[in-house]
Amino acid sequence: MQSRPLTPSKEQIDLLAPFDRLGLERIELISTPVQAQRAAASLRASRAWGFDTESKPTFSVGEASDGPHVVQLATLEQAWVFQLHDPDCLAEVAALLAWPGAVKAGFGLGDDRKRIQSKLGIEPVRVHELGHDFRQRGYRQQIGVKSAVALLFERRFAKSKKAATSNWSRLDLSESQLLYAANDAWAALRCYHALLPQPR
Incomplete structure (x- = not known):
């Protein structure tokens, strides 16, 4: 019986050279x-x-999130971090996510899609969950961006826990928040291209 491929451990990932x-x-x-x-x-x-x-994180039991507060989209050349405070800006993001002309690739997008449906009033189309590609390759564990970058590029993708749990609803996002958000989307696209050499 063929053994399933193994997901790299945190310790193994920590030994890798950093991902650009x-x-x-x-x-x-x-x-x-x-x-x-x-x-x-x-x-x-x-x-x-x-x-x-x-x-924005929720800390109280039963507290519902009114996110997303930020939507990030990236090409291979650049990333855009959209704030959703302005209704016209929000409408432009909704139109982009409902546009069928591009695949939107990412990891763990189930919650994102539910929140987008609730806040933006649209169903994102052509969403590509990269975790499914790894399941098709035999990985049992949920594969996120850190493990994916390690497997596909043999590099360590750094993620700031402080940025991850920061206040994403603030008007003046910090440089560390911008770097965190943009690179999450950009790394997902890099993984998409690595998994599918001729993207659909």
């Missing part, structure tokens, strides 16, 4: 409709995007 990341010069924070329209024009030139969302 997008710098701030290739990340754009989007908070106005004009910025969103410009970003949308750039994104629609690509047929596959990295996709993720961030929501």
Whole structure:
């Protein structure tokens, strides 16, 4: 009987060389409709995007999240971090996620999709859950971006726990938040291209 492939341990990943990341010069924070329209024009030139969302954490029992507060989309060249405070900016993001012209690839997107349906009032189309590709390859455990980058590129993808649990609803996102959000989406797209050499 063929054995199932093993997911790398945290200790094994820690030994790997770091994965290249997008710098701030290739990340754009989007908070106005004009910025969103410009970003949308750039994104629609690509047929596959990295996709993720961030929501302000909830700490009280029974407290419901009103996220997502941030939606991040990336091409191989750049990433855009969209804030959803402005209704017209939110509408532009909703139109992008409902656009059938591009695959939106990411990890663990089940909760993201539910929150998007609730807040943006749309069903994202052509969403590609990268975890499914690893399950098809025989991995039993849930594969997230850190394990995927280790398996596909033999590199360590750094994720800041402080940024992950930070307040994503704030108007003035920090540099560490921008780097965290953008690179989550960008790394997902890199994995998509590595898994599917000729992306659909």
